[in-house]
Amino acid sequence: MFHRSLFPRDLFAEVDRLAREVQHSLDLSPSIRGAARGGFPALNIGSTPDAVEIQAFVPGLDPSAIDIQLDRGVLTIAGERPAARPAADGRTTVHVDERFSGRFRRVVSLPDDIDPEGVGAEYRDGVLRVSVKRRSAAQPRRIQVQ
Numbered sequence: 001m002f003h004r005s006l007f008p009r010d011l012f013a014e015v016d017r018l019a020r021e022v023q024h025s026l027d028l029s030p031s032i033r034g035a036a037r038g039g040f041p042a043l044n045i046g047s048t049p050d051a052v053e054i055q056a057f058v059p060g061l062d063p064s065a066i067d068i069q070l071d072r073g074v075l076t077i078a079g080e081r082p083a084a085r086p087a088a089d090g091r092t093t094v095h096v097d098e099r100f101s102g103r104f105r106r107v108v109s110l111p112d113d114i115d116p117e118g119v120g121a122e123y124r125d126g127v128l129r130v131s132v133k134r135r136s137a138a139q140p141r142r143i144q145v146q
Contacts, residue, residue: 040100059126
């Protein structure tokens with residue numbers, strides 16, 4: 001069993017934290033064809049014949065504080081998550097603070113067949129769902145031979 005100390009004297013915990021920060025700074029923005037790991041908010045990206053579906057996991061945020069933009073096939077989700085720390089009464093020492101806080105921005109490159117007029121977003125239970133419709137002309141169809 002692996003034991004991890006909650007105190008800053010744990011050298012392995014500090015190395016692990018630094019490795020995560022370096023990896024986070026090197027992560028590239030995901031695209032529809034393959035997503036990089038890491039970052040806030042966590043994303044699930046998938047597609048159907050009718051739309052591209054993006055889920056962003058942003059619990060505890062006010063939906064009006066989330067900015068979603070689509071420009072030339074690039075979807076941007078941005079906002080800010082306030083810090084939630086224990087009361088600063090002078091006697092409390094924070095040993096672990098793993099919850100992300102601060103400004104965030106995720107960028108997703110979408111395929112060429114999307115319809116910029118067919119974008120919808122819904123926020124429920126901490127999950128932001130963005131659906132981008134595909135152009136009807138781009139959808140596969142069966143042609144009957146006469």
